[in-house]
Amino acid sequence: MFTDFKYTADRPAYLQLKEYLKEQILSGLIQAGERLPATRELASTIRLGRNTVIQAYQDLEEEGFIETVPGQGSFVSAVVVEAGTTTRIPWDQLTTPYAASAVQLDIEKSELKWERGMISFKSIAPDGNLFPTEDFKRAFLHRFALEGEKLLNYGYAQGYRPLLEYLANYLKQKGVDPEGKAILVTNGFTEGLNVVLAGICAPGDGIVTENPTHNTALKIFKLRNLKVYGIPMTPDGIDVDALAATLAAKPVKAGFLIPSYHNPTGLVMPPAKRQAVLEVFARHRVPIIEDGFNEELRYSGAHVAPLLALAGKGNNVVYIGSFSKILFPGLRLGWVVADRALIATLESIKRSMNIHTSFLDQALLYEYLQNGSFEKYLRRARKVYRQRHEAAIRLASALIPHRRIWGEGGLHIFVELAPQINARAVLAACYRRGVLFMPGDLFYTDGGGANTLRLGIGRVTEEEMAQGFKIIGEVVSMLEGEKSASI
Amino acid sequence: MFTDFKYTADRPAYLQLKEYLKEQILSGLIQAGERLPATRELASTIRLGRNTVIQAYQDLEEEGFIETVPGQGSFVSAVVVEAGTTTRIPWDQLTTPYAASAVQLDIEKSELKWERGMISFKSIAPDGNLFPTEDFKRAFLHRFALEGEKLLNYGYAQGYRPLLEYLANYLKQKGVDPEGKAILVTNGFTEGLNVVLAGICAPGDGIVTENPTHNTALKIFKLRNLKVYGIPMTPDGIDVDALAATLAAKPVKAGFLIPSYHNPTGLVMPPAKRQAVLEVFARHRVPIIEDGFNEELRYSGAHVAPLLALAGKGNNVVYIGSFSKILFPGLRLGWVVADRALIATLESIKRSMNIHTSFLDQALLYEYLQNGSFEKYLRRARKVYRQRHEAAIRLASALIPHRRIWGEGGLHIFVELAPQINARAVLAACYRRGVLFMPGDLFYTDGGGANTLRLGIGRVTEEEMAQGFKIIGEVVSMLEGEKSASI
DSSP states (O other): OTTTTOOOOOOHHHHHHHHHHHHHHHSSSSOOOBOOOOOOHHHHHHHHOHHHHHHHHHHHHHHTTEEEETEEEEEEEOOOOOOOOOOOOOOHHHSHHHHHHHHOOOHHHHHOOTTTOEEEOOOOOOOOGGGHHHHHHHHHHHHHHHHHHHHHSSOOOSSSHHHHHHHHHHHHTOOOOOOEEEEEESOOOHHHHHHHHHHHOOOOOOOEEEEEEHHHHHHHHHHHHHHEEEEEEEEEEHHHHHHHHHHHHHHOOEEOOSSOTTTTOOOOOOHHHHHHHHHHHHHHTTOEEEEEEHHHHHHHOOOOOOOOHHHTOOOOOEEEEEETSSSSSSOOOOEEEHHHHHHHHHHHHHHHHSSOOOOHHHHHHHHHHTTHHHHHHHHHHHHHHHHHHHHHHHHHHHHHHHOOESSBBBTTEEEETTTTHHHHHHHHHHHHHEOEEEEEEOTTTSOTHHHHEEEEEOOHHHHHHHHHHHHHHHHHHHHHHHHHHHO | OTOOOOOOTOOOOOHHHHHHHHHHEEEEEETTTTTOHHHHEEEEHSOOHHHHHHHHHHHHHHTEEEEEEETTTEEOOOOOOOOOOOOOHHHHSSSSSSHHHHHHHHHHHHHHOOTOOOOEEEOOOOOGGGOOHHHHHHHHHHHHOOOHHHHHOOOSSSSSSHHHHHHHHHHHHOOOOTTEEEEESSSHHHHHHHHHHHOOOOOOOEEEEESSSSSHHHHHHHHOEEEEEEEETTTEEEEEHHHHHHHHHSOEEEEEOOOOOTTOOOOOOOHHHHHHHHHHHTTTTOOEEEEEETTOBBBSSSSOOOHHHHHOOOOEEEEEEETTTTTOOGGGGGGEEEEEEEEEEEEHHHHHHHHHHOOHHHHHHOOOOOOOHHHHHHHHHHHHHHHHHHHHHHHHHHOOOOSSSEETTTTEEEEEOOOEEEEEEHHHHHHHHHHHHOEGGGOOOTTTTEEEEEEETOOOOOHHHHHHHHHHHHHHHHHHHHHHHHH
8 A cells, every 4th residue: 555656856745645645535545534554654665754754644634634643643534525426517508698609709719720830920919039027027026025915915906006106107198187087907908898898888789999890809899799880991090971970870889999000900090080080979979998909019100199198188088008919918917097987986897807906917017117127128129019010011012912901000910902802711721831810800890801811920020921921922812813713 | 498307216217307208298388390408408407317318318209209300409299189179978877787786786885994993804815924925936936937928928718727737636635526627717716706607697597505605706696687595504504405495496597605614604514414415406407606715724623525526527516716815815816617618618708808817827826836835834824814713713702792603714703693683783883993894794695694793804813803802792782781671
């Protein structure tokens, strides 16, 4: 007995012995009331120190698996784990319609998957190699020394106070008037949007948005049973006349807009159009949810203020921010900026969802941001991504037969092919040749965009772009040839 | 001009100058086209180094606020932030019924608030002073050195692979059969429950639970419009006959149970009752959601296996775990263990909510758990909390006139007063004397429990208990006197 115990070097020996003995007890191999070997004896059998055995026994007693009777030895407690009847639940029949939609709309499950060796333009995640890990470590050591215990204990739903203050100042730097506004920290943009929609849009409500728009936002609208009205994009952003017509004709509860480095088109809405859009929404008294997701990835042109800033003292813009497209997306940190009373309501919703966002992560981000590391990183990251973006535009223009290449910033470009070319057919052929991208139809509110695709460039080299775009171009050319031959 | 710039020592000077200049531009004090002073000149005006000014100008140019014309100087760009009409949205009329419920059910908003100097028994949070911050720091340094970049970038919805594996083994140590099961990491128990309910309970569905039960769970049931059937508690846990009768008579979609260190009563359901409860649910083919929230805080008696273990190869128990009542609640980490196919569905729901839980936090918890620090801490924490719990039982029994004191473990005890005493009246009087606790009615599914209260003891000293319980006891005695006088 006990001769099959195997010790590996990666964890404390007494823990491994304890776990081994627990399994013996739980599986009934050692029965309740049975006496365990003396510590010296077991130590000799398994060839580990006696202290290891003593510590394992102490832990087992502490956890109620054995009892030690002084002078008599250690005995196994009556630990009941015998299973009764085995019950099977037909989960596939019991899950909710909501769950079925969540699965059906989950592109991680339905779309083609990356495999080793492929060149992928699917993601718009930032390049981890650029992350300032040393600065982050310094931020950890500094902040943790100051208030480690506090950061590891429960915090507040609204957020970590110093981060809230930093963000308020950061937004002021974008021209936002802080008066009457407040901030709520969320687990990234995605949760921010969920919190906002839970607060202001009930199932069946209408929401107006650019068409195409951010596919995750679109998924969330559908999951929440919102009626989505997509407004076409012109080359300088949303078609304002079409927007005005929809707001006049349809019952719309809110707008969702991505005015800067729009996903997927990469467009920046010019200042004059921003004013026009604000004016149309104001006229219909419809609030705007502004996605400021990668405002920081501006590569050229003058600073453009977010709608939240242009709204001045108005309370009609709800802004959702995140650094996830440049900095530490793994931490899942985002924030909602809005009217103070609305934020108080959203705070209760956030609390009901998950109490609050990790206080450790919030404090680390704060420390990193406030000591100047962020600006240093931004300069470097912008330079790299600007070059990558310029290369992407140049290479795609040269290598992929297209009707239009869209994109002024961010970590992606958007390609519109000739109308007769189906991007999913292109993807299928490219996939066989080891190249992946996002078919544009995923971003369309109305099933359109069959001839479009999004190319994420955050994590690829210029060589990979040249190689991958060439393959995409060849496939498109081939399909164009087939189409014209068949006409 | 620029003489009102004020430099403070806490952040890099160039950042402060940049922000100052941005505010001047954004507020229109420096107009588009205007020329900024030469760097040497400004440096002299504000009495900082010229390099500081150069760096601020470079950043402003980088961010599109100014343009530098070689040989001519730096000019302010056309940064538009002029607000149009100020639009006010009547948010109080536009928020959803869901939002109104979230606010109304948010006890942080409705219950009495702690004020400085008060003794509070409201919280069941752990004592931050016990946290092993040095071990946590070591875990950070080790894990971050190994894969910092990876941890800061996007991860996977299901969770950080090594943590998932650790948890699978950890559950095996509780007697759980891993076959056919999988784990999903969530932002704490609260999100875990939300994910599970989104997956298996639609609005209007019935859920059966102990009465009283965890107040946050109850809040979530109400927010999701579930019909809650509360089953009375006997001194050894849920009344099985009443449970069987309800399952036979009512349309129930799932059960929610806290078999170990039940919140608020602190009871541990004995093994025989666990088997009986499993059997009743199995007979009606109703799944169980098991809250294992503070199983680790067992102070005496033999190990009791969770329902998930007793269900053996069955797939009818969905277990939600968390270490938040002992370890690092600020990280908000929890997990759901269930049938593999169900977890795949819940993973899509989790992804739609917030993509995934912080990979940094998951990796740090993993590192901390696997290197043996956890067991070391548990021994120490259990000892402290056991003493605190014993003292609480002893002191409450002696100082508070009661019908019954409940509690076998965890960070709280539950006091049942004489039936004619209203705990809210007790609370109101105690609050005036600087003592706070949770009125028990918050935990009842049916408005009952008016004569009960929960005393959280995780963060109070024995002296504070003696002092606070004495005040509670005096108030109760006084009210009992009044009641008997009025009869």
